[in-house]
Amino acid sequence: MPELPEVETVARGLREALPGRRILDVRLGKTDFIENPAAIEEQLPGKQIRAVKRHGKFLLLELASANTDEAAHELVLLIHLGMTGQIVTCPPEAPVPLHTHVFLALDDGKELRYTDIRRFGSMQLLVDGARAKALQSLGADPLEMTEAQFKAAVGARRARVKALLLDQHVMSGMGNIYTDEALWRARIHPMRIGATLKRDEMARLYRAVRDVLTEAIRLRGSSVSDYVDSKGQRGEFQLRHRVYQRDGKKCFRCGATIRRAIVAGRSSHFCPKCQRAPRKVKA
DNA sequence: CTTACGGCCTGGGTGC
DNA sequence: TGCACCCAGGCCGTAA
Numbered sequence: 001m002p003e004l005p006e007v008e009t010v011a012r013g014l015r016e017a018l019p020g021r022r023i024l025d026v027r028l029g030k031t032d033f034i035e036n037p038a039a040i041e042e043q044l045p046g047k048q049i050r051a052v053k054r055h056g057k058f059l060l061l062e063l064a065s066a067n068t069d070e071a072a073h074e075l076v077l078l079i080h081l082g083m084t085g086q087i088v089t090c091p092p093e094a095p096v097p098l099h100t101h102v103f104l105a106l107d108d109g110k111e112l113r114y115t116d117i118r119r120f121g122s123m124q125l126l127v128d129g130a131r132a133k134a135l136q137s138l139g140a141d142p143l144e145m146t147e148a149q150f151k152a153a154v155g156a157r158r159a160r161v162k163a164l165l166l167d168q169h170v171m172s173g174m175g176n177i178y179t180d181e182a183l184w185r186a187r188i189h190p191m192r193i194g195a196t197l198k199r200d201e202m203a204r205l206y207r208a209v210r211d212v213l214t215e216a217i218r219l220r221g222s223s224v225s226d227y228v229d230s231k232g233q234r235g236e237f238q239l240r241h242r243v244y245q246r247d248g249k250k251c252f253r254c255g256a257t258i259r260r261a262i263v264a265g266r267s268s269h270f271c272p273k274c275q276r277a278p279r280k281v282k283a
Numbered sequence: 284c285t286t287a288c289g290g291c292c293t294g295g296g297t298g299c
Numbered sequence: 300t301g302c303a304c305c306c307a308g309g310c311c312g313t314a315a
Contacts, residue, residue: 083308118292
């Protein structure tokens with residue numbers, strides 16, 4: 001699933017292929033995941049892609065009018081990959097995978113394609129001030145948070161730490177895989193309440209979140225099911241998973257059996273020995 | 284304000 | 300071989 005490291009890997013790939021390119025043509029398949037498909041069909045042709053940005057799990061393509069005499073509007077294509085979204089550049093004659101719903105013809109002869117089996121992703125064209133509004137409720141990127149900001153965000157809440165790390169308003173970019181992996185590294189049980197974390201636990205968690213995300217970016221993300229980068233290549237961090245989908249197997253640290261439980265409505269994987277359950281919360 | 288939960292969507296796996 | 304069923308989870312809307 002695309003979480004921060006996967007989206008960052010896609011963004012880095014797109015930065016090599018897109019800036020400076022002009023969009024010549026737009027073709028759409030199913031559009032129920034696009035906020036305003038007509039706007040995309042009408043506005044994108046002729047626009048130049050200026051930059052590729054990432055905010056949490058969102059990709060932003062910054063666009064500009066190719067005509068300099070047109071009034072300058074801030075125009076951004078906001079893309080979320082959901083669970084199964086893939087965004088790839090390829091020659092237009094390359095075979096079209098099933099569930100490919102957006103085709104952008106580019107002025108270098110390549111095509112930018114969006115494929116999304118389950119259509120949990122989303123696409124939205126933001127004009128002028130809409131960008132700030134769309135992103136304002138999202139928390140900071142965990143890789144850009146200071147330890148003090150992290151403590152303030154997590155330590156002030158009575159929700160389970162698993163839910164807090166997953167909450168994009170607390171910090172944006174963590175999903176189920178990296179949340180479980182970070183909690184294992186920090187030796188903190190997913191059901192612990194944020195406000196009850198001790199100083200050293202909070203420090204370990206901050207460290208663990210940053211380390212796991214940084215290492216996952218280095219290995220180009222985790223390809224568990226559908227994830228591929230902008231060149232269609234799989235990541236390798238799934239080979240380094242220590243708990244995610246390893247229930248029934250042995251903990252790499254202590255040899256106990258990894259367990260799975262539903263926490264915050266999500267399947268959660270943890271070592272019952274390294275990550276001690278809180279007393280009051282039922283396991 | 285908080286947390287909980289159903290719904291969206293498809294494919295892969297399982298059990299009968 | 301087919302088919303019903305469940306599960307994966309990011310995010311949003313609604314309910315309590």
